Amino acid sequence: MYTPEDKENFFNAVESLKKYRRADLVDEKGKNLLEVLYTDLLPNDHILKKSLKDNTTYLVGRKGTGKSTIFLRIEQELRKNDNYLPCYIDVKTVYESAQTEYINLDYLSEYLDYKSLQKYLIERSFLQSVLSRLIVEINIRSNSFFQKVLGVLGETKAQKVKAQLEALKNKIEDNELLKEIEIPIIKSIALKRKNLTENTQESQKQTGGDFKVGVSEKGVNSTLGFTDSEANKDAKRSLLEQESSFSSVFMQVFQIKSFIQDVKEILSELKVKHVVVLLDDFSEIEDKAIETFVDVLLAPLNNWSEEFIKFKIAAYPNRIHYGKIDPGKIDVINLDFYNLYSEFDRNKMEEGAIDFTKRLLEKRIRHFTGKETSDFFDTSKISIEEYYETIFQTSMNVPRIIGYILSYCYQSKIIYDKKILKSDIESAAQRYYEDKIEPFFHKTTFSLLAINEKINILQLRDLLNKFVEKLTEIKRRISNAEYSGESYIISLPYSSHFHFVPEFEKFITTLELNYFISKYTEMSDKDGQLVSIYCINYGLAVKNNLFWGKPKGSKYRKYFNQRPFNFSPAIKDFLASAKNIHCINLDCNQTFTQDQIPLLEFTNYQCNKCGSQVITEALADEIQIELRLIEAKDLLPSADISIIMELASQNRPLIAREIAEELDLSSQSIGQKNKMLDLKKGLIKRNKYTNPYSYELTDLAKNLYK
Known part of the structure; x- marks a missing residue:
């Protein structure tokens, strides 16, 4: 029926859709096919055209929604205009490198405790790497201009531009040069911390309060169990101010304004009017790193460059930090189904x-x-x-x-x-x-995440199971004609969607980000209240023999907001049983309900009776028992667990490139991680007789992570 060529061509067609990140589409002759094959989410290439505007732009969508593909098309279009210079930076890769390759600056150890120093050095290395990478990218891109400008500038002047860029890069990477700026600032912070500790201890003696603050080998710590004395509140505020002071350090160390001016002057020789920085995988770094990155680099570069530097940022939903970037001056383009199409009709x-x-x-x-x-x-x-x-x-x-x-x-x-x-x-x-x-929860169990973070995620697994159980029960009742009304069809017991009040959306973002559920639409329920309608993953529905969707026809338009599909009570009950929200002051120990969260958010989670901090603790005895059964030596970083899970899902050895394409990691990173998993853990077998190496799990890994 199909020729061997037909089969091969169909295979190539569908495999091209799986390509990730920076995987360019090329034909057998190496010709780039992206411009020919690019298909915009909206007609008339609306998304691409909007992304090409001079505004700073956030492309927001879950994994696989096409952010990197749009970036590639943006680059293609910008390269056609000599006034624009596109620069692509993989934020995730740069951050991972910073975590493993940062220089241990011993001269700072006398001013910072170990934990604060390590955090500072990683973030310092990250920001340093981004700036260096930006210069490298500018240099690479500007090379293509040199042939055009040689006739105007002459070879000597063109080489001078390259030399200036290289000098700027060296300046950023020269730790001795940065040291001269860095030490006085760090000394000032250390002195303020010392004074803070002494003043707080003196205040404690005078007031009899029970506020303790100090610097240990684990960093700044505090224990709150005090009455609402003004001295204690001031100390707490001062502590928070000191914790955020590193951002100002980075700003001064890297002299962002000077950096912008240097780049601007150098590129003016090439008649470049705009540098467009494309930041991919922005949301895949840690929350605190995102905030530092935006506050120290992104916002100043965006706000102070007078339209010279603009950003295109690929981000996940609910993993965005704008900092001091004016949201009114940026474009946010949503790529997920509901967020994209609900903007229109x-x-x-x-x-x-x-x-x-x-x-x-x-x-x-x-x-x-x-x-x-x-x-x-x-x-x-x-x-x-x-x-x-x-x-x-x-x-x-x-x-x-x-x-x-x-x-x-x-x-x-x-x-x-x-x-x-x-x-x-x-x-x-x-x-x-x-x-x-589905393996997401298994990866979480064996990851090196903090115990509370693990519990929160695994509780969502329990919530997802409750969703499926409830939908299964709805299907049974429709099939048995237990629900009256013309909306229900006995032979077609659709039960894949459910609704709840929008206030609960923030609790299930992890399930949505990882495609267990997806937002489908919003509408008013039977009582006229606005509700969010979600659906479970189609594959999950098939696995549980659930009918996905709703009956055809206009009379079934509001099928999803029928009362059986109201999951608000179920979510509320689950949260009440899974979380304990309480004041940490043992003398007060006031507890709060989910309904009181808006009030707590308004007061920055301070108790309305005593002023102490209010925290949320997970109540998950069974999950904690499950996690305690796993030995600490068997816990691994998330990326390492993902590699093991990917190898476990295959019946053959894989090369680094094949693993990288599945996990959104570089082949080099896969090779390095597999080497460590082999030499230090004995979990990966490296087949060195193949070129390139291929990898498979050892029996130890198969038994541990099955």
């Missing part, structure tokens, strides 16, 4: 999303195979349009997921000369869920 959201799926597949398959999409799908019983709808539903419009699902379909059907059926797509969705999404 909510009644036609699915229609717009399915149109993208259709345009994406038709362009990709036609280019690689020379055939139509319908040539690879069995349209004897259902139309190709219904296939497009199913592919949208199983992927929520995420190109990378579409690639995986069709890759699975290729393995199960196309290579056997059979056309793809709707049931094949559904089975592929289940496989994708089980292989790529």
Whole structure:
């Protein structure tokens, strides 16, 4: 039915959709295909055109939504204009390098405790690396200008520009030079901390309070158990001020204003009017690092450069920090289904999303195979349009997921000369869920995350299970005609969506970020209250034999907001049983409910009775027992666990590039991590007789992390 060439071409088409990060699309001759194959989420390349505006822009979307692809297209377009210089920086890779390669500056150890010093050095190295990388990128990009400007500047002047850029880079990397600025500032902070400690201890003696603050080998620590004396409150405020003082240190050490001016003057020789910095994987670094990065580098470079430097930033939903960047002067472009299409016509959201799926597949398959999409799908019983709808539903419009699902379909059907059926797509969705999404909780269990963070995530696993149990019960009741009303169809017991009040959204962001659930729409419920409607992952629905979606027809338009699908009480009960919100003052020990959280947020989580801090503790005895059974030596960094999980999901050895493409890491990073997992842990077997090396799990790893 299909020739070997047809099969190979279809395989190449769907594999191209899986490409991640900076993986350029090229043909067999090395020609870049991105401009030909790029498919915008909206008609008329609206997303790309909006991204190309001179404003600083945040591209916000979950993994696989196409942020890196848009970055590549932005670069292509900007390179056509000599007044623009695009510079790509992989923030995650730079940050990981900073964590392992920072220089231990002994001259600071007498001023900072060990924990504060380590934190300072990592963030210092990170900011230093970003600035250096920016200069490297500018140098690389400017090389392409030199041939154009040689006739104007002459070779000597062109080389002078390169030399100036190299000198600026060396200045940033010269620790001896930075040391002269750094030491006086750090000494000043250390002195203020010392005075703070002494003043607080004196205040404690005079007031009889119970506020303790000091600097130990673990860093600044405080114990709060005091009455609301003004002296104690002042001490607490001062402590917080000192903890945030490093940002001002970085600002002075790296002299951001001077840096901007130097870059501007150097590039003026090349007639460059705008440097556009593309920051990829911005949200994959630690929360505190994000804040420091924005406050110290991004905001000043953006605000002080007088339109010379503009940023394009790839970020995850709910993992954004604007700092002192004026939100009114930036563009935020949402790429996830609901956030994108709800901006236009909510009644036609699915229609717009399915149109993208259709345009994406038709362009990709036609280019690689020379055939139509319908040539690879069995349209004897259902139309190709219904296939497009199913592919949208199983992927929520995420190109990378579409690639995986069709890759699975290729393995199960196309290579056997059979056309793809709707049931094949559904089975592929289940496989994708089980292989790529479900392991998230297993990775969390064995990761080196803080215990409270682990508990919070694993509690979400329990909440997800409750969602599935409740939806399963709804399906049973519809099938048994226990629900009256024309909305329910006994033979089609749809039960994949649910709704709740928007206030609960912040508690389930981790589930959404990792594709266990997705926001579908918003509407008013039976009582006229605005509710958020979510759906579970299509593969999760297939795994639990749940019907995904709702009946066809306008009379079922409000199917999802029927009372059985109201999960607000279930979420509220779960949070009440899973969290204990209380004042840390043992003499007060006031407890709070979920309904009182807005009040606590207003008071910065201070007790309204005694003024002490209010904290949230997880109540999860079973999870804590589960975690205690794991030995500390078996816990690994998240990236290492991901490598092991990826190898465990395959029945063959993998090379670094194959692992890297799955995990959004560089091949070099995979190689380094696998070497350590081999030599130090005995978990990875490196097959050195292959070129490049291939990797597989040892029996020890298979037994530990099964």
